[in-house]
Amino acid sequence: METAEKLAILAASARYDASCASSGSTRRGALGAASVGGVCHAWTEDGRCVSLLKVLLSNRCRYDCAYCANRASAEVPRAAFETDELVRIVVSFYRRNYIEGLFLSSGVFAEPDTVMERMNEVARRLRRDEGFGGYIHLKAIPGAGERTLAEAGFLADRLSANIELPTARALAVLAPDKDGRAIVGMMRAIDGRILEDTDGRHRSGAARRNRAWAPAGQSTQLVVGASPDSDREIVTLAGALYREVRLRRVYYSAYLPVSADPRLPGSPPPLLREHRLYQADWLVRRYGFSTGEILEDGAENLDPELDPKSAWALRHLDRFPVELAKAPWEELLRVPGIGATGARRILESRRAGGLSVEALPSLGLVMKRARWFVTVHGRAPAGAGKDLGLPRLRALLSDRPATRGGVDGTAPAGGTRRDEAGGTHGAVPVPADGIPTVPAADPLQLELGIGKGAA
Amino acid sequence: MNVLVHDGDAAGFWALIGLALEEGSCPDSVARTDRQDLFGGRAVPSARSALLASRARVRLELADHRAPDELELARRRGRPVDLACLRLALALDRDGPDAFDRHADPDRRAVRAAADAVRREFHRLEGLLRFKPVSGRAWLATCEPDNELVDLLAAHLAPRFGSDSAGPVPFGVLDLGRCALAGRGPDSRIFTEACRDVEAAASRLAARPAGAPSAPPAAERAPLPLPARSSPRGDGGASGRMDPEARNHEDRDPDEELWRAYFEAASNPVRANPELQRRFVPERYRRHLTEFQAARAPRDEMHPRGEVR
Numbered sequence: 042m043e044t045a046e047k048l049a050i051l052a053a054s055a056r057y058d059a060s061c062a063s064s065g066s067t068r069r070g071a072l073g074a075a076s077v078g079g080v081c082h083a084w085t086e087d088g089r090c091v092s093l094l095k096v097l098l099s100n101r102c103r104y105d106c107a108y109c110a111n112r113a114s115a116e117v118p119r120a121a122f123e124t125d126e127l128v129r130i131v132v133s134f135y136r137r138n139y140i141e142g143l144f145l146s147s148g149v150f151a152e153p154d155t156v157m158e159r160m161n162e163v164a165r166r167l168r169r170d171e172g173f174g175g176y177i178h179l180k181a182i183p184g185a186g187e188r189t190l191a192e193a194g195f196l197a198d199r200l201s202a203n204i205e206l207p208t209a210r211a212l213a214v215l216a217p218d219k220d221g222r223a224i225v226g227m228m229r230a231i232d233g234r235i236l237e238d239t240d241g242r243h244r245s246g247a248a249r250r251n252r253a254w255a256p257a258g259q260s261t262q263l264v265v266g267a268s269p270d271s272d273r274e275i276v277t278l279a280g281a282l283y284r285e286v287r288l289r290r291v292y293y294s295a296y297l298p299v300s301a302d303p304r305l306p307g308s309p310p311p312l313l314r315e316h317r318l319y320q321a322d323w324l325v326r327r328y329g330f331s332t333g334e335i336l337e338d339g340a341e342n343l344d345p346e347l348d349p350k351s352a353w354a355l356r357h358l359d360r361f362p363v364e365l366a367k368a369p370w371e372e373l374l375r376v377p378g379i380g381a382t383g384a385r386r387i388l389e390s391r392r393a394g395g396l397s398v399e400a401l402p403s404l405g406l407v408m409k410r411a412r413w414f415v416t417v418h419g420r421a422p423a424g425a426g427k428d429l430g431l432p433r434l435r436a437l438l439s440d441r442p443a444t445r446g447g448v449d450g451t452a453p454a455g456g457t458r459r460d461e462a463g464g465t466h467g468a469v470p471v472p473a474d475g476i477p478t479v480p481a482a483d484p485l486q487l488e489l490g491i492g493k494g495a496a
Numbered sequence: 497m498n499v500l501v502h503d504g505d506a507a508g509f510w511a512l513i514g515l516a517l518e519e520g521s522c523p524d525s526v527a528r529t530d531r532q533d534l535f536g537g538r539a540v541p542s543a544r545s546a547l548l549a550s551r552a553r554v555r556l557e558l559a560d561h562r563a564p565d566e567l568e569l570a571r572r573r574g575r576p577v578d579l580a581c582l583r584l585a586l587a588l589d590r591d592g593p594d595a596f597d598r599h600a601d602p603d604r605r606a607v608r609a610a611a612d613a614v615r616r617e618f619h620r621l622e623g624l625l626r627f628k629p630v631s632g633r634a635w636l637a638t639c640e641p642d643n644e645l646v647d648l649l650a651a652h653l654a655p656r657f658g659s660d661s662a663g664p665v666p667f668g669v670l671d672l673g674r675c676a677l678a679g680r681g682p683d684s685r686i687f688t689e690a691c692r693d694v695e696a697a698a699s700r701l702a703a704r705p706a707g708a709p710s711a712p713p714a715a716e717r718a719p720l721p722l723p724a725r726s727s728p729r730g731d732g733g734a735s736g737r738m739d740p741e742a743r744n745h746e747d748r749d750p751d752e753e754l755w756r757a758y759f760e761a762a763s764n765p766v767r768a769n770p771e772l773q774r775r776f777v778p779e780r781y782r783r784h785l786t787e788f789q790a791a792r793a794p795r796d797e798m799h800p801r802g803e804v805r
Binding site: 400 | 595599600601605622623624625626627628637652653657658752754758759760762763764765766767769770771776777786787
């Protein structure tokens with residue numbers, strides 16, 4: 042098979058993995074260097090950034106995960122790269138500035154340790170023979186041995202083990218070959234080695250940012266909408282992953298129908314659901330929100346009409362308006378329409394004595410949202426300050442896109458996701474031993490400390 | 497009317513700031529030209545230029561360590577904001593960091609907007625430059641940025657080319673609009689200089705210092721890609737089409753074909769969102785991007801990628 046044909050097959054097989062970040066590493070080599078902030082090199086027609094050459098080493102797989110395009114039973118063309126072939130492509134693409142590095146994953150075509158060793162071989166050739174200093178993201182295959190993982194961490198900037206689905210119950214039904222505890226075990230092993238590396242550097246006085254073992258940390262991905270799990274379960278799981286195994290990122294990938302498997306929903310979730318999960322994730326990672334604050338009062342799913350910060354603000358109107366002349370950083374970040382840059386500029390303007398209501402639009406705030414929640418020296422922005430009532434305020438803050446709906450473009454923009462989820466999963470014949478929609482303590486979530494003591 | 501004139505380069509700009517700081521006053525207007533007779537303005541005396549420039553940088557660094565970088569970025573803006581820079585420099589000298597943090601001040605806003613625009617385009621072009629082999633070992637990328645960036649880009653990209661058996665690999669970034677080339681020459685030195693077109697750039701990157709090995713054999717030399725500057729009334733490459741001669745060259749580069757194959761396969765058609773793609777890759781950049789240059793399937797000949805459908 043020609044290299045171009047292999048590349049097309051193995052790139053198409055890898056496009057369901059959402060991660061393509063190249064940030065977080067300061068590695069340098071004889072050929073190239075990582076850029077700590079990451080660089081996007083292209084944007085494909087689906088609007089996604091291409092930073093890394095994202096391919097599978099092989100799309101042959103022993104596992105038969107229902108939601109996966111490369112599952113064992115799928116009738117798709119199969120291919121595998123030779124090590125030299127892939128190394129040559131990476132070096133050429135890198136020199137031409139097409140990419141920032143390599144994202145290498147693989148189908149599990151043999152024992153996990155063998156698969157991961159084959160991926161290590163590619164990375165080893167790049168690092169040692171080519172002096173490659175660009176970014177490498179390697180997929181960690183649960184079940185691989187300690188020595189293989191240890192080497193992978195030295196070769197790669199980032200490692201990731203995909204959690205795949207939010208609960209062990211969903212995994213048991215849709216990916217019966219996968220074991221949630223083994224996945225979490227792999228994450229814990231990676232986290233342990235990162236901590237070891239950090240501590241060792243700290244003791245020897247070396248700069249922490251120049252860590253040698255997986256310097257850009259670890260990430261994971263989960264498929265949204267293939268199982269009936271709620272946003273609450275997903276957000277709670279993500280929060281636990283950030284807390285328990287110190288993930289840098291959780292990526293969410295809306296399920297795309299790849300087969301007529303009766304265990305799967307008949308239609309995809311709206312892309313808006315994925316978008317809202319990313320917004321919620323950002324609040325947890327960057328703005329100091331707890332996962333419990335994202336979904337309160339027993340809500341199971343994020344509000345499709347409002348971004349999660351606006352939704353939180355409307356549930357806590359008693360905390361507003363925030364007086365910008367006095368509020369601390371953490372409080373500023375909770376105001377809809379104020380991000381980290383806006384908050385920094387507010388603090389700087391305060392210090393320089395230049396903060397006024399009139400100055401707010403020049404500080405980079407999204408006034409469409411912020412105006413309803415702030416005062417400066419007791420004054421509200423023009424047009425705000427009146428009691429509009431919750432429904433009117435809610436309508437003003439809504440950012441629901443007018444046209445784009447589901448992944449296939451057919452899902453309506455209106456209606457609630459809860460309705461869509463109910464409609465979708467209601468039509469799916471869930472097997473007798475299928476995924477219960479109101480789970481009690483789930484083994485995967487218990488593994489991460491979720492729900493302990495709750496029952 | 498008090499008009500100060502400078503030639504638009506970094507030395508002239510910083511000398512101008514030095515003069516304003518020394519005099520403690522701001523001119524009524526600033527003009528960029530090497531022909532001061534056109535404006536009748538006052539230029540910085542060339543004998544004092546270097547001293548004034550270095551004094552200005554030190555004085556502003558002491559006023560606020562963020563200021564020199566911000567003003568230097570603003571200087572690179574295609575649409576100059578020199579007068580705002582001068583007024584901000586004087587305010588910084590007088591008030592220290594407070595002047596930098598008064599975000600609502602019109603001069604501070606103008607400088608910040610200019611610096612942010614330059615930062616954004618620099619970050620975008622870090623990824624959107626495409627290098628092609630020229631003259632054997634050397635690599636060349638062409639662009640037409642809104643702002644003055646090629647020297648910054650060359651510094652950022654230098655590690656990407658590493659070394660081969662003959663030493664550090666030469667490369668260059670050519671700004672076709674400003675006719676400026678920055679990169680690393682065959683003598684391993686980083687340079688920025690005037691350069692009229694791609695052929696001149698290729699010659700510069702291939703020219704070897706005295707005593708160095710001769711040019712590589714003809715078989716090692718790749719044919720030149722020849723993008724010319726966008727036509728002012730043309731589509732600026734918005735359609736993504738190349739001229740036939742260039743396309744013939746494209747067809748002969750197997751790694752460019754591989755990249756296009758990858759780019760095509762990496763996109764998920766079920767999630768197609770060309771609006772988003774257009775936002776991230778504005779049409780004006782596409783002319784220089786490999787993935788937007790060649791014809792794809794015959795069906796797409798009618799609607800080449802990048803054309804507004």
